[in-house]
Amino acid sequence: APATVTTRLCQAGILILAVWWVFGPLGGVGTTPRDLGEGANDTGPIFNWHPLLMLLAFPVLMGEALLAYRSPAPTLDSRPARKVYHISLQICALALALLGLTAAVRSHTLKLPQPIPNFYSAHSFLGGLVLALFAFQVALGLWAYAWPKLSHPARVTLGPVHTFLGRAILGLGLAAAAVGLQEKATFLQLGAGAGPASAALRLPALLQLLLAAVALGVLWHHVE
Amino acid sequence: APATVTTRLCQAGILILAVWWVFGPLGGVGTTPRDLGEGANDTGPIFNWHPLLMLLAFPVLMGEALLAYRSPAPTLDSRPARKVYHISLQICALALALLGLTAAVRSHTLKLPQPIPNFYSAHSFLGGLVLALFAFQVALGLWAYAWPKLSHPARVTLGPVHTFLGRAILGLGLAAAAVGLQEKATFLQLGAGAGPASAALRLPALLQLLLAAVALGVLWHHVE
Ligand code: HEM
Ligand code: HEM
Ligand code: HEM
Ligand code: HEM
Ligand SMILES: O=C1O[C@H]([C@@H](O)CO)C(O)=C1O
Numbered sequence: 001a002p003a004t005v006t007t008r009l010c011q012a013g014i015l016i017l018a019v020w021w022v023f024g025p026l027g028g029v030g031t032t033p034r035d036l037g038e039g040a041n042d043t044g045p046i047f048n049w050h051p052l053l054m055l056l057a058f059p060v061l062m063g064e065a066l067l068a069y070r071s072p073a074p075t076l077d078s079r080p081a082r083k084v085y086h087i088s089l090q091i092c093a094l095a096l097a098l099l100g101l102t103a104a105v106r107s108h109t110l111k112l113p114q115p116i117p118n119f120y121s122a123h124s125f126l127g128g129l130v131l132a133l134f135a136f137q138v139a140l141g142l143w144a145y146a147w148p149k150l151s152h153p154a155r156v157t158l159g160p161v162h163t164f165l166g167r168a169i170l171g172l173g174l175a176a177a178a179v180g181l182q183e184k185a186t187f188l189q190l191g192a193g194a195g196p197a198s199a200a201l202r203l204p205a206l207l208q209l210l211l212a213a214v215a216l217g218v219l220w221h222h223v224e
Numbered sequence: 225a226p227a228t229v230t231t232r233l234c235q236a237g238i239l240i241l242a243v244w245w246v247f248g249p250l251g252g253v254g255t256t257p258r259d260l261g262e263g264a265n266d267t268g269p270i271f272n273w274h275p276l277l278m279l280l281a282f283p284v285l286m287g288e289a290l291l292a293y294r295s296p297a298p299t300l301d302s303r304p305a306r307k308v309y310h311i312s313l314q315i316c317a318l319a320l321a322l323l324g325l326t327a328a329v330r331s332h333t334l335k336l337p338q339p340i341p342n343f344y345s346a347h348s349f350l351g352g353l354v355l356a357l358f359a360f361q362v363a364l365g366l367w368a369y370a371w372p373k374l375s376h377p378a379r380v381t382l383g384p385v386h387t388f389l390g391r392a393i394l395g396l397g398l399a400a401a402a403v404g405l406q407e408k409a410t411f412l413q414l415g416a417g418a419g420p421a422s423a424a425l426r427l428p429a430l431l432q433l434l435l436a437a438v439a440l441g442v443l444w445h446h447v448e
Binding site: 055071117120121122123125129134160164166171172174175179180181183185186188190196197201204205207208209212215216219220223 | 233341343344346347349350353372384388392395396399402403405406407410411415416420421425428429431432433436439440443444447
């Protein structure tokens with residue numbers, strides 16, 4: 001239980017720091033570009049949904065989904081209840097992650113005077129790989145374990161593969177998030193002149209350390 | 225064995241792309257700053273040892289060390305031989321990683337007209353955490369398994385902890401390397417005007433994907 005409590009504290013810390021960073025130094029969220037005059041605009045508020053939704057999806061919801069079968073949870077004491085909880089969280093996480101992707105793409109596409117290209121960075125390739133694996137795992141999981149539902153022996157065979165791929169997707173997702181935080185932090189440092197000790201750069205640094213802690217905390221529950 | 229072969233190909237790919245990136249777009253390595261006149265210098269060639277050594281240490285040497293006990297290796301068929309191989313690789317990896325750290329610090333400290341601050345970025349905090357865990361794990365490992373060597377029951381108890389922490393250090397190290405690649409790529413994009421489709425930005429993107437593949441490949445060998 002100490003591991004469970006620590007992991008949850010780190011997940012809560014990520015949410016708090018993400019909100020602080022996005023609504024503080026990054027200037028908050030919005031759904032339309034801010035007109036800057038002379039044919040230019042600021043799509044930053046649209047983009048800012050991206051870190052918010054991604055950090056909600058991966059360390060928080062997916063992290064929680066991977067704890068579902070293992071963490072001591074008095075209100076979820078039957079296996080079917082834990083399974084419903086696991087699946088619901090994963091579907092929510094995937095939906096938010098896809099929304100988070102559209103936020104980044106929309107902020108690029110609507111940018112004036114010129115759109116920013118999509119999928120040009122290392123982070124976007126790694127992130128794209130993670131999202132593809134995540135969508136695949138949800139589709140395979142539903143097909144195998146929910147509907148049409150494979151035979152019991154087939155499910156037993158799939159178990160270790162589903163578990164390995166699932167842990168891998170969590171790990172790669174947290175790594176992609178850390179890489180994205182670094183990309184944005186370096187944009188702020190070079191583009192907006194944020195100083196090394198500013199909240200703009202310190203908060204992503206803390207977030208990266210908490211992402212590492214959540215990875216260790218969740219996967220520790222999977223040590224037999 | 226197909227997993228072993230694929231993992232090794234990815235490790236080789238990382239070495240090749242790292243050398244290509246460092247000696248191509250990054251301009252190669254050196255041990256002294258390049259004088260630019262007017263009291264300024266270029267410490268880039270000193271810095272460039274950093275990605276080279278870190279990518280040799282983590283995905284290649286530490287990855288190989290974690291395969292030592294599990295991968296089919298006809299020439300290393302006794303457990304004591306595998307143990308010597310595991311320990312030697314980890315000690316080499318730690319030595320190269322510490323050299324890689326001094327390269328980054330030296331390139332910051334010798335920079336003119338002004339030194340660059342040390343340990344200011346998210347990447348440097350995450351990287352610092354990884355190096356501390358790595359040094360701790362080597363010290364603990366030697367003390368417990370080599371000299372003075374704990375009792376058999378104590379070693380059996382430590383086993384799962386050593387294994388969990390070791391896998392975690394590999395994962396976090398590969399994540400830190402991906403974050404560092406993104407930081408440098410974004411420096412090149414904003415500072416040196418590297419285009420989205422330049423080798424300067426494409427090679428770190430490919431390297432991140434190969435780092436993900438090595439993580440999956442090595443940890444797959446640990447699925448029972
Ligand atoms: C696991 C979580 C994440 C995934 C899967 C992910 C995925 C992606 C993808 C696929 C893109 C490309 C969108 C496009 O090209 O239009 C993107 C863009 C971006 N992401 Fe993320 N992201 C994640 C978390 C984050 C976080 C936490 C940040 C922090 C701010 C971030 C920063 C960025 C930035 C700055 C861009 C725009 C520049 C670029 O295309 O690289 N990402 N992300
Ligand atoms: C939404 C569709 C999904 C369904 C129907 C589903 C179903 C299941 C079921 C039935 C189990 C228990 C299997 C067993 O013990 O043999 C399980 C475990 C697991 N699932 Fe999923 N899953 C889904 C999505 C995901 C996703 C997207 C991930 C990760 C990205 C994931 C990661 C895991 C992990 C790591 C375990 C092992 C948990 C543990 O042993 O504590 N699952 N899932
Ligand atoms: C696991 C591997 C790695 C670890 C543990 C690591 C660790 C570190 C540390 C501790 C620093 C701070 C040094 C200082 O402040 O003087 C640093 C700096 C740096 N590293 Fe890495 N690094 C790794 C891999 C990489 C890679 C592959 C790159 C790609 C180029 C990279 C890029 C950078 C950059 C640009 C800096 C200087 C800016 C800064 O301090 O953030 N790192 N690294
Ligand atoms: C240099 C000092 C080290 C020594 C003396 C040492 C010793 C050992 C021994 C004796 C085992 C077998 C344990 C068992 O099966 O119960 C082992 C396994 C392992 N070690 Fe180390 N180790 C060292 C450093 C490290 C480091 C630095 C890491 C990772 C960063 C690491 C990661 C692992 C892993 C993941 C295993 C499990 C391998 C498997 O089950 O295939 N070790 N180590
Ligand atoms: O649908 C399911 O499949 C697995 C198991 O029966 C096979 O591993 C499980 O726990 C379910 O709830």
